[in-house]
Amino acid sequence: MEEQKNKNKQSLKKILSNNWFIIKLSFQTAPFFMIYMIFEAVKQRCLVFLEHTYGIKFVLEAAEYQKPFIVVVRFLLIVFAAWAISFIFSGIYQNRVSQKGLPKIQKRLKELMYERVKALDLECYDDPTYYNEFVLSLSEAEKSITRTHQIIEAFFGGVTTLITSGIFFLTTDSPSVLFVLGSFGLTFFFAQILNKVNYKNRIEKNPEERKRTYIHRVFYLNEYAKEIRLNPDMSERLYEEFDTTNDNLYLIEKSYAKKRTGLQFLVNYVTNDFISDVIYITYLVYRAAIMHAISYSSVVVLWNSSGSLKNSLRNISRIFPQISENSLYIEKIRNFLNYETKIISTKNLPMPNVPKTLEFKNVSFGYNKEDGNILHNVNLIIHPNQKIALVGYNGAGKTTLIKLIMRLYDPSEGEIRYNGINIKDYNVKEYRNMIGTIFQDFKIFAASVSDNVILDYMEDALKSKREKEIRHALTFSGFDYKLNSLPQGLSTELTTEFEEDGVDLSGGESQKLATARAFYKDARMVILDEPSSALDPIAEYQLNETMLQAAANKTVIFISHRLSTTRNADRILMLEHGQIIEEGTHEELLELKNKYAAMWKAQAGKYVDIE
Numbered sequence: 001m002e003e004q005k006n007k008n009k010q011s012l013k014k015i016l017s018n019n020w021f022i023i024k025l026s027f028q029t030a031p032f033f034m035i036y037m038i039f040e041a042v043k044q045r046c047l048v049f050l051e052h053t054y055g056i057k058f059v060l061e062a063a064e065y066q067k068p069f070i071v072v073v074r075f076l077l078i079v080f081a082a083w084a085i086s087f088i089f090s091g092i093y094q095n096r097v098s099q100k101g102l103p104k105i106q107k108r109l110k111e112l113m114y115e116r117v118k119a120l121d122l123e124c125y126d127d128p129t130y131y132n133e134f135v136l137s138l139s140e141a142e143k144s145i146t147r148t149h150q151i152i153e154a155f156f157g158g159v160t161t162l163i164t165s166g167i168f169f170l171t172t173d174s175p176s177v178l179f180v181l182g183s184f185g186l187t188f189f190f191a192q193i194l195n196k197v198n199y200k201n202r203i204e205k206n207p208e209e210r211k212r213t214y215i216h217r218v219f220y221l222n223e224y225a226k227e228i229r230l231n232p233d234m235s236e237r238l239y240e241e242f243d244t245t246n247d248n249l250y251l252i253e254k255s256y257a258k259k260r261t262g263l264q265f266l267v268n269y270v271t272n273d274f275i276s277d278v279i280y281i282t283y284l285v286y287r288a289a290i291m292h293a294i295s296y297s298s299v300v301v302l303w304n305s306s307g308s309l310k311n312s313l314r315n316i317s318r319i320f321p322q323i324s325e326n327s328l329y330i331e332k333i334r335n336f337l338n339y340e341t342k343i344i345s346t347k348n349l350p351m352p353n354v355p356k357t358l359e360f361k362n363v364s365f366g367y368n369k370e371d372g373n374i375l376h377n378v379n380l381i382i383h384p385n386q387k388i389a390l391v392g393y394n395g396a397g398k399t400t401l402i403k404l405i406m407r408l409y410d411p412s413e414g415e416i417r418y419n420g421i422n423i424k425d426y427n428v429k430e431y432r433n434m435i436g437t438i439f440q441d442f443k444i445f446a447a448s449v450s451d452n453v454i455l456d457y458m459e460d461a462l463k464s465k466r467e468k469e470i471r472h473a474l475t476f477s478g479f480d481y482k483l484n485s486l487p488q489g490l491s492t493e494l495t496t497e498f499e500e501d502g503v504d505l506s507g508g509e510s511q512k513l514a515t516a517r518a519f520y521k522d523a524r525m526v527i528l529d530e531p532s533s534a535l536d537p538i539a540e541y542q543l544n545e546t547m548l549q550a551a552a553n554k555t556v557i558f559i560s561h562r563l564s565t566t567r568n569a570d571r572i573l574m575l576e577h578g579q580i581i582e583e584g585t586h587e588e589l590l591e592l593k594n595k596y597a598a599m600w601k602a603q604a605g606k607y608v609d610i611e
């Protein structure tokens, strides 16, 4: 907690610079909206002063000095006209300016953040602390903008009232200012403490709320629906988890209850209503009735305008805690935006024009220090156009190895070399572009069939020019049969996220579609992580045949648990506990009569049993 407290301590410079970040972004993105917003705040407060303070004084004095009634009527008509014009401006602001301006700023910040998300190293997703902050900063982005704008409005509105009412107070009864200032100082002090408590409470609740959101998602998301129905014990466990989460949230709230109530009492009553209402009215009546220092008209006007002055001071007093709290969230957004990608190119070398050898030189790798290394001292040479199969039991490190080839992570020790050069020295984008990868957990996007193959933004005209290549890729991956049955062919929208009549593909169909991406991308190296796990045996056989044909001039690395699909590979690498324990052709490995042979026997036995 102490650590959290220190983390929450920010210098004034930091607070201002964080808030300034959003203010600057807002002015740069929608300057007219921002200026209009300030104009609205100032205009509103001027009119309130005109009616509620100056107006009452005018009417009371007119009665006191027996001015003609028409003078009062004329004044009221002017006030009415001013409000009418003001409403026209407010209407324009609300219906035209604000509706365009605010979303524009929100969109700009989200765009900046999405750009960063793309550059985020995968290890950030593995680190729960970073992931927590990352989720919080994304969810806080829009709220931070709204909060900053509310603060700007409160500031300009407050200052306007302060100037207008302040002058009025000083010229009518200057000691009155002390009451208002006393209330201001105390409210400022306690409100700051209250805001810190509220922030701490939110941070503490964050992990529990994340759990609750996860459970909520599991119960409504399509992708969990089958599992939940088929595994009632799992839903029971989730119910229990849900109960515990709710209990924990209740306990957190409870632990803050006394402190919060006490502070709210101080902020909302003692420092405000009690001082400025109870004590101040007694003072005014004393000044008028006993000391005859001010008239009863002044008592009424001062009393009335003390309300608006008190409110503006209260709002101003809340600005500092508000910008401090806002700064804590903006700080997370800025940290996230300033995240320095670790997977970068050291020398930015261009890729060679022709396929070259890929080599692992004493490569070790671990996702984190606690779990230790997953890959241990791997040495491996893959020659151009070789077909390499990676096999091994679950958790052996096969996917991890291909993530290193893709440069999604860098080795903890050793080097991966392409053409004898450390892959870190190549331009990252160009290097990754050389490889077409389909992971086990590929995703089908809510987009058309062709967009799902291209995976790039492309004008419709260019897309139709590429139609032949797209169809080719889909034929190679065995999706052509399904494509022919789709009413709108390549333009068919997939998933029902955006289109009500979007098509949901089966697991095998999705896998074929995803595999087409690798065929479409003119990649020099194709990496397939279990490309046939969801396919039926005939589709699997066809995919293997076509893959070998289509990728004759490419290096192919594929992971498969079905050894029947890997037997034609030029080389099979068997991994166990992060090490290559056997290596050779299918026949050579059978000869060895070791782990691969045992695995093959076990699988072949199954086929025989089935037959």
Ligand SMILES: Nc1ncnc2c1ncn2[C@@H]1O[C@H](COP(=O)(O)OP(=O)(O)OP(=O)(O)O)[C@@H](O)[C@H]1O
Residues within 6 Å of the ligand: 126, 367, 368, 371, 374, 392, 393, 394, 395, 396, 397, 398, 399, 400, 401
């Ligand atoms: N992001 C991650 N953070 C921490 N550990 C991870 C991460 N991804 C994988 N691991 C761990 O690394 C080990 C190797 O995982 P990997 O996915 O490489 O195995 P695999 O051989 O591909 O397994 P499978 O055949 O089940 O797909 C496993 O113990 C896994 O729990």
